[in-house]
Each structure stands twice: as structure tokens, then as C-alpha cells.
Amino acid sequence: xxxxxxxxxxxxxxxxxxxxxxxxxxxxxxxxxxxxxxxxxxxxxxxxxxxxxxxxxxxxxxxxxxxxxxxxxxxxxxxxxxxxxxxxxxxxxxxxxxxxxxxxxxxxxxxxxxxxxxxxxxxxxxxxxxxxxxxxxxxxxxxxxxxxxxxxxxxxxxxxxxxxxxxxxxxxxxxxxxxxxxxxxxxxxxxxxxxxxxxxxxxxxxxxxxxxxxxxxxxxxxxxxxxxxxxxxxxxxxxxxxxxxxxxxxxxxxxxxxx
Amino acid sequence: xxxxxxxxxxxxxxxxxxxxxxxxxxxxxxxxxxxxxxxxxxxxxxxxxxxxxxxxxxxxxxxxxxxxxxxxxxxxxxxxxxxxxxxxxxxxxxxxxxxxxxxxxxxxxxxxxxxxxxxxxxxxxxxxxxxxxxxxxxxxxxxxxxxxxxxxxxxxxxxxxxxxxxxxxxxxxxxxxxxxxxxxxxxxxxxxxxxxxxxxxxxxxxxxxxxxxxxxxxxxxxxxxxxxxxxxxxxxxxxxxxxxxxxxxxxxxxxxxxxxxxxxxxxxxxxxxxxxxxxxxxxxxxxxxxxxxxxxxxxxxxxxxxxxxxxxxxxxxxxxxxxxx
Ligand SMILES: Cc1cc2nc3c(=O)[nH]c(=O)nc-3n(C[C@H](O)[C@H](O)[C@H](O)COP(=O)(O)OP(=O)(O)OC[C@H]3O[C@@H](n4cnc5c(N)ncnc54)[C@H](O)[C@@H]3O)c2cc1C
Ligand SMILES: Nc1ncnc2c1ncn2[C@@H]1O[C@H](COP(=O)(O)O)[C@@H](O)[C@H]1O
Numbered sequence: 108x109x110x111x112x113x114x115x116x117x118x119x120x121x122x123x124x125x126x127x128x129x130x131x132x133x134x135x136x137x138x139x140x141x142x143x144x145x146x147x148x149x150x151x152x153x154x155x156x157x158x159x160x161x162x163x164x165x166x167x168x169x170x171x172x173x174x175x176x177x178x179x180x181x182x183x184x185x186x187x188x189x190x191x192x193x194x195x196x197x198x199x200x201x202x203x204x205x206x207x208x209x210x211x212x213x214x215x216x217x218x219x220x221x222x223x224x225x226x227x228x229x230x231x232x233x234x235x236x237x238x239x240x241x242x243x244x245x246x247x248x249x250x251x252x253x254x255x256x257x258x259x260x261x262x263x264x265x266x267x268x269x270x271x272x273x274x275x276x277x278x279x280x281x282x283x284x285x286x287x288x289x290x291x292x293x294x295x296x297x298x299x300x301x302x303x304x305x306x307x308x309x310x311x312x313x314x315x316x317x318x319x320x321x322x323x324x325x326x327x328x329x330x331x332x333x334x335x336x337x338x339x340x341x342x343x344x345x346x347x348x349x350x351x352x353x354x355x356x357x358x359x360x361x362x363x364x365x366x
Numbered sequence: 367x368x369x370x371x372x373x374x375x376x377x378x379x380x381x382x383x384x385x386x387x388x389x390x391x392x393x394x395x396x397x398x399x400x401x402x403x404x405x406x407x408x409x410x411x412x413x414x415x416x417x418x419x420x421x422x423x424x425x426x427x428x429x430x431x432x433x434x435x436x437x438x439x440x441x442x443x444x445x446x447x448x449x450x451x452x453x454x455x456x457x458x459x460x461x462x463x464x465x466x467x468x469x470x471x472x473x474x475x476x477x478x479x480x481x482x483x484x485x486x487x488x489x490x491x492x493x494x495x496x497x498x499x500x501x502x503x504x505x506x507x508x509x510x511x512x513x514x515x516x517x518x519x520x521x522x523x524x525x526x527x528x529x530x531x532x533x534x535x536x537x538x539x540x541x542x543x544x545x546x547x548x549x550x551x552x553x554x555x556x557x558x559x560x561x562x563x564x565x566x567x568x569x570x571x572x573x574x575x576x577x578x579x580x581x582x583x584x585x586x587x588x589x590x591x592x593x594x595x596x597x598x599x600x601x602x603x604x605x606x607x608x609x610x611x612x613x614x615x616x617x618x619x620x621x622x623x624x625x626x627x628x629x630x631x632x633x634x635x636x637x638x639x640x641x642x643x644x645x646x647x648x649x650x651x652x653x654x655x656x657x658x659x660x661x662x663x664x665x666x667x668x669x670x671x672x673x674x675x676x677x678x679x680x681x682x683x684x685x686x687x688x689x690x691x
Contacts, residue, residue, distance in 0.1 A: 120620065121639040123503035141621050141640070200481050203472075223468075225620055225643075228502070229484035230463075231521070234440075234472025243550040244441070244473070247465050249614075261555070264438070265465065265614070267378065269560035273438060275552040285604070285621040286614055327481020327518055331497065331510040336647065342669040346658070352670050353680030356652060357688065359668050363650055365572070365629045366596065366685050 108159035108255055110150040111213055113206060113220040113233070114178055114186075115140040116171030120225050129330035130196065131226060137167070139174040142221025144181075144290040146283040149251050150219050151182045151291070157255055160184045162213065166205050168194040179301035180293030186304070187213065191311045196323025199227065203235035205321060208314040210240060216277045217260060222247055222284045233282035243275030249286035253277065368402050369457025369517065371496075374447055375408045375420060376439075376466055382408065382420040384569060385462040387529035389522060390423035392489055393460055394532060397425070399491035405456070406536070409446045410439060417538045424532030432543040440466045441549040444473035449544035451478060457516055458496055460489070463523045471521050473549065482519040483511055487626070487647075488526050496520050501624075504643035524568045525626065562613035565599055572598025573627045575618060575645070576606060579634015579655065579674055583611040588678040589633055595685040601625065603641050619644035633674040637662025654678065 116137035118124075126132040139147070150161045163178045165171055166189040175186045189209050197205070210218060218237075223230030237244035249270060250263040260279050264271045265286070293301070311318050319325060345355045360366040373393040375386035382390075390406045397404035404425035408417050414429040421427050428450065434442035447470070451459070461471040463485055475482050486498035497512045498520055513520075567573060574596065576589035586600065593600045602616040618625055620640040630648035635641060637653070637660055645651070646665050653666040654674045663669040670677060 118503075120643070121504065123506070125507070129509075145621075198481055199484065200475060200479065203476055207476075222621075226503070227484065228500075229472075229482065229521070230468040231472035231475060231482060231484065234469045235476040238444075238473045238476035238549060241550055243552045244469070245552055246440075246469050265563070266557070267465075267563070269558045269563045271438070271554050272556040272558070273552050274555050275550070279552075284614075285617075289608065327514050328483055328511050329514050331492075331512060333502075333507045333509045335506060336501070336508050339651075339665055339667065342653075342663050342666045344658070344663070345668065345670040346672075349672055349676035349680060352672050352677050353684055356654075356668065356670060356677070356681050357684045359652070360629070360650075360685075361688075363629075365650060366688055 108153060108157040108217070108253065109215045110153065110159070110161045110217045110219060111210060111215045112143065112147045112150050112161060112163045112183070113218065114143045114147065114163040114165050114174065115224050116165055116167045116174035117224055117226040123226060125333055129333060133169045137171050137174050139177055140221055140224045142223060142284065145285050145287045146219035146221055147178055147181060147183065148290040149283060149287040153251070153253060157253070162187060164206065164209055164213070165189070166194060166202060166209070168192055175306055176301050177293060179304045180297040181291055182297060184304065186306045187309060188306055189309045189314060191318070193311055193318035193322045196326055197321050198326040198328045199229050199232055199235065200327050201321035201325055202232050203239060205314060205316055206232065207236045207239035208316045209309060210236065212314060217253060218242065218280045220282045222282050233280065237280035242278055242280040244280050245273050245275055246282040248281050248283040251281055251283065251287065368400070369455055370403045370405050371396050371458045372456045372460065373404070373406045373425065374443070374459055374461045374470065375406055376462060376464065377408060377410045377412060377416045380412050380416060382416050384529065385464055385524050386420065387423055388524070388527050389460045389462055390420055390425050391529045392522065392527045394424040395527065396489065396491050396496060407447060407450065409443045410434065414538060414540050421536040421538055422531045423529060424534065424536055426536040427538045428541050429538055430541050430543055436554045438552055438554060440469035440473065441552065444470045444477065445546040445549060446544060448474055448477040449546050450541070459519045461519055461521050463521050468521065471519050474519060480518050481513050481515065482521060483513060484521045486520055486522045486526060489520055489522060501647055504639060505646040563615045565615050567599050567601055567616060567618065567625055568623055570599040571627050572596050572629045573601040573625060574598050574631040574633065575601030575603070575635060576633050577603040577635030578605045580606065586612060588675060592631065592678050592682045595682040596629070598629070603635055632662055632666070633678060635662055636660050637665065
């Protein structure tokens with residue numbers, strides 16, 4: 108079984124900031140997007156079960172070594188990094204274009220993506236990539252069960268009222284959630300082995316995408332302003348005994364017309 | 367003539383979803399501000415029946431009665447909207463930030479090659495197009511963004527506007543399903559209902575959330591009691607979801623839901639950054655924590671230091687007493 112995991116390198120949660128106007132500051136360090144680690148973990152388990160190879164695919168204008176090395180240390184066989192300065196400022200449209208172009212150069216039975224990203228928050232790149240490639244799209248996965256014999260994959264898709272069991276022929280595209288289970292920590296051995304693993308660096312020319320169709324110049328969305336929200340007043344602290352504390356809470360809620 | 371603004375709807379139990387009604391009201395408002403025409407579009411089984419109540423919000427409704435059969439609805443909606451959009455050339459599509467809505471938006475982005483403003487907490491008309499307000503970087507920044515071209519998709523969060531009925535209801539136009547090149551087949555084999563999954567925390571005005579401090583699945587009883595007394599719903603941290611004390615549908619934070627209730631009560635929650643990003647734009651935040659130095663104190667409005675098991679039941683009783691019950 109061959110699995111490609113779309114792994115986005117995002118600014119470390121809690122440290123995100125903007126530079127030069129509206130650019131995301133990537134100099135302060137990048138980590139693997141949280142949801143992408145869940146699908147990576149699910150993919151690694153499937154490779155352990157069925158054999159085969161898991162490759163990560165990252166698009167990022169700057170080196171994303173920490174995120175990629177961690178995925179390799181967790182067990183990915185190799186990594187592909189589409190890295191080109193022209194990618195800076197790309198929106199979801201360009202990201203979908205580039206990732207689908209890169210996937211055309213790779214072989215797979217399954218492509219995995221996270222349900223959404225901590226920085227972009229769109230949750231749409233997966234559906235866009237699947238549509239561009241003409242792949243069946245199975246989203247919000249809480250469980251992924253391929254059947255290599257039958258050539259199909261079954262997914263538990265979270266719904267508003269429980270879950271749907273959905274199925275499609277492979278190759279297929281699956282976007283997954285936290286319910287797939289906690290990602291493993293890289294072992295020391297894994298970290299050592301990761302140093303020998305291949306990180307292929309592809310340019311836009313390598314994937315056959317025109318630089319003019321990506322990056323800030325081609326972006327279909329523009330930021331007008333970015334401002335901190337109005338500051339919170341700071342907490343009123345209550346340290347009284349439970350009876351009094353409870354009264355204070357109710358008084359506070361009443362003063363704000365919340366009870 | 368300047369292109370129309372479409373609200374792309376969803377149907378659940380034969381009715382337009384609450385988010386769909388909000389999109390209709392939003393489209394009507396944007397149309398009024400821009401002199402354009404708003405329209406709601408409903409695709410699915412029973413679309414023209416569901417269109418009756420959606421039309422009450424003002425915009426005319428295009429209803430495409432097409433049964434997705436055993437396919438997930440998002441693909442059927444996206445195919446039909448793409449065909450309609452090519453035919454009628456609207457400028458802007460408002461799509462809800464639900465699971466199905468985000469799938470529809472991603473498919474439409476690829477099929478139409480349109481840009482998308484994602485996760486909008488508010489939308490208004492600015493210049494020549496919609497301007498979306500987004501909360502980014504864990505709520506530390508609020509951005510205003512617009513679409514560069516004269517068309518695009520705006521993905522709108524629940525409660526960006528309140529759904530309102532219009533003085534004049536819209537008309538309903540039934541449209542035959544377009545013959546489309548279908549997206550690759552995915553088959554729904556089974557639909558499973560789970561009581562624990564049915565909780566609309568994204569729409570709730572009051573949330574009482576419990577964290578690891580509740581100590582175990584039974585500890586949630588005091589949280590539930592307060593939620594009930596206040597007329598709210600129960601939220602949770604990932605720690606307690608991972609522990610299996612409560613269902614994932616309740617989880618708030620980076621890999622759970624983003625919420626913005628008027629009141630958020632955090633009981634036994636430390637306030638880790640990944641939790642904070644999902645709730646810090648709440649109106650009023652009240653924290654109950656044994657640890658005076660818990661990070662939640664840094665962004666709460668009221669920080670109560672103490673044992674939640676001693677405090678919550680007393681608050682519930684006092685709230686009930688106030689309500690005279
Ligand atoms: C990729 C990733 C994604 C994540 N996504 C999410 C997410 O979506 N949502 C989320 O919530 N977390 C998320 N997390 C986890 C997050 O980092 C924290 O681990 C989690 O939020 C902690 O939950 P907690 O506050 O319940 O537990 P703890 O941090 O253990 O806090 C428990 C608190 O309860 C207090 N307490 C204990 N007993 C009592 C008592 N009797 N009375 C009063 N107070 C008491 C303690 O003082 C403590 O402050 C994510 C982590 C990662 C790495
Ligand atoms: N630049 C990227 N590189 C690799 N994968 C990405 C990238 N952007 C998005 N993805 C994938 O698409 C998913 C959804 O992203 P988004 O729509 O941006 O929230 C992520 O969880 C990733 O799996």
C-alpha cells in the first residue's frame with residue numbers, strides 16, 4: 108500500500124505573527140499541523156499492517172525541516188517538499204493547484220490530509236485537491252479501513268448526528284480528524300534513521316506549475332487590516348469559601364445580565 | 367449587470383439548516399448594501415419543499431430537487447451549484463462553515479477556480495465585494511479581507527448574523543437538475559445515530575465546559591447540572607475527550623470546535639493554548655479552578671479559585687432559585 112500524507116508546516120501554535128504587512132512570519136519556527144499528525148499516525152499504522160510506503164508531501168516557501176524531520180522520525184519513508192520562493196503568499200486556490208500537480212508525479216493508493224489547519228483554518232484544500240485529481244473524497248474520518256484485496260477503502264465520517272460509513276474504490280483521498288488517535292512520539296531510533304531519509308526538494312518547474320499562477324501576485328484573497336481584538340479587562344479573582352464564591356459568581360453573571 | 371450573491375444552503379430533516387437561514391439573511395443584507403440581487407440555492411432531496419420556509423428570509427430561492435441517493439450530499443450539491451454558476455454567472459457564493467459546507471466549498475473552488483475567504487465570523491459589503499472578518503492566530507488578531515477579483519466564495523461560520531424573516535418573502539424557482547460530469551463515486555454504506563453526537567455547541571449562547579478537573583466521566587454530572595440551570599450546553603477539553611469521559615462533539619479548541627457564546631464557564635480547565643484558541647472570543651469567561659496560577663486566569667473575566675465540586679452545585683442551586691424554580 109502506498110500512502111501520501113499532505114503535511115502542512117504551520118507556525119508554532121501560540122507563536123504566530125505577521126511580518127511585512129500580511130505575511131505569516133515563518134522565521135519563528137514551524138511545526139507539523141496538528142490534524143496532519145493524526146492522519147500521519149493513521150497512515151503509519153496502515154503501513155505497519157499492510158506493508159508498503161508512506162511519503163509526506165509539503166508545500167512551503169521556506170525550509171520546513173522540523174516538521175518534515177519529525178514526520179520522518181515517526182516513520183514516513185521519505186518526504187517531498189515543494190519549495191519555491193514564488194510560493195510565498197499563496198492562498199488556498201494556489202495551494203490546491205500545487206499540491207494536485209505534485210501528486211500527479213507521485214504514486215499512491217491513498218492520499219491523506221488533515222481536516223483543517225491551525226493557521227489557514229479553511230478545511231477546503233483537501234476537497235479541492237481531490238476534485239482536481241478526480242479522486243473519490245472521503246472526509247472527516249474518524250476511522251480509515253482500506254481493503255487492499257477488494258481495492259476499496261471504508262471511512263467512518265463524522266456527521267451531525269453520529270457517523271456515516273462511506274466507501275470508495277482506491278485510489279482515494281481521505282481527510283481525517285483527531286478521532287483517528289494520538290500520534291506517536293518519534294523514538295530515538297526513529298530520529299537517527301530520519302537523518303538518512305530522503306527529502307526531495309521540488310520547484311514549481313518540477314511540478315509544472317507557472318510561478319505566475321501562485322504566490323501573492325496570484326492570490327484571490329487580500330487582507331485589508333489585521334488588528335488585535337479589544338483587550339479583556341483582566342480577571343476579577345475570587346478566593347472566598349465555596350458558599351461565598353458561588354454567590355459571587357451569580358452576582359457577577361447577574362451584573363452582566365447572563366442569568 | 368453586477369453579478370448576484372448566492373447563499374448555498376443545506377437541508378437537514380427536510381428543512382433548511384439554521385446556518386442556511388443565516389446565509390440567506392446575510393445575502394439579503396449584502397444585496398441591499400450593494401444594489402445587487404441575492405438568491406438562496408437549495409440542492410437535495412426535498413429542496414423545493416424546504417425552499418418554502420427559506421424564502422421567508424427574503425431572497426428568491428432556486429430549488430434543485432435531486433436525490434443524492436447513497437452518495438454523500440456535498441458532492442451532489444457542489445456539482446449542481448457549479449453547473450448553475452456556469453450558467454447564471456453569480457459573483458459571490460456564501461457557503462456555511464459546516465462539515466458538508468466546507469467540503470462543498472473545496473470542491474467548488476477546484477471546479478470553478480475561484481478564490482475563497484474562509485472561516486468568516488462576519489461579512490459586510492465594502493467597495494466592490496464582500497469583506498470578511500476572521501479571527502486568526504488563536505484569536506490574537508482579527509483580520510478583514512476581501513476577494514481580489516470580482517467573484518469568489520465566502521465560507522461563513524455559524525452565528526455570523528442572526529437569521530431574520532423579511533417583510534416580503536422571496537419567490538421559489540424550481541430548476542431541473544443539470545446533467546453533470548459526476549464527481550467520483552463515494553457510497554454511503556450506513557448512517558449511524560449516536561445521541562452523544564447531537565450537540566450544537568457552535569450555536570449555543572451559553573456553554574459550561576469541563577476539563578480534567580472533573581476527575582472522571584461521573585464528574586460531568588455537576589457540569590451538566592449547571593449547564594441545564596443556565597440553559598446552556600456542555601463543552602469539554604481534548605484531555606477529557608481523549609480519556610473517553612465525553613464525546614468528541616463536545617470538544618472545543620484547535621482540533622475541536624470554535625465557539626463564541628455570550629457566556630463560557632470553564633470548570634477544571636487549565637486553559638492550554640489549544641483550548642484557548644477555540645473559546646477565547648467568548649463574551650464573558652468565568653473560570654473555576656483549584657490552581658490560582660492556571661493559565662485560564664490570564665484570559666478569564668472572573669477567576670474563582672476553589673474546588674469545582676463544592677462550587678458548581680451551589681451556583682446551580684442559586685441560579686435555579688433566582689429563576690424561581
Ligand atoms: C495538536 C494538538 C491539538 C489539541 N487540540 C485541543 C483541542 O482542540 N481542545 C483542547 O481542549 N485541547 C487540545 N489539545 C490539548 C491541550 O494542549 C491540553 O492538553 C488540554 O486542553 C488540557 O485539558 P484540561 O484543561 O482539561 O486538562 P489539564 O491541563 O490537566 O487541566 C486540568 C485543570 O483542572 C484543575 N482542577 C483539577 N481538579 C480540580 C477541582 N476539583 N476543582 C477545580 N479545578 C480542578 C487543575 O488545576 C488544572 O488547571 C491539543 C493538543 C495538541 C498537541
Ligand atoms: N501547504 C500545504 N502543504 C501540504 N499540505 C497542505 C498544505 N496546505 C493544506 N494542506 C493539507 O490540506 C489540509 C487542509 O488544509 P486547509 O484547507 O488549509 O485548512 C491540511 O490539513 C493538509 O493536510
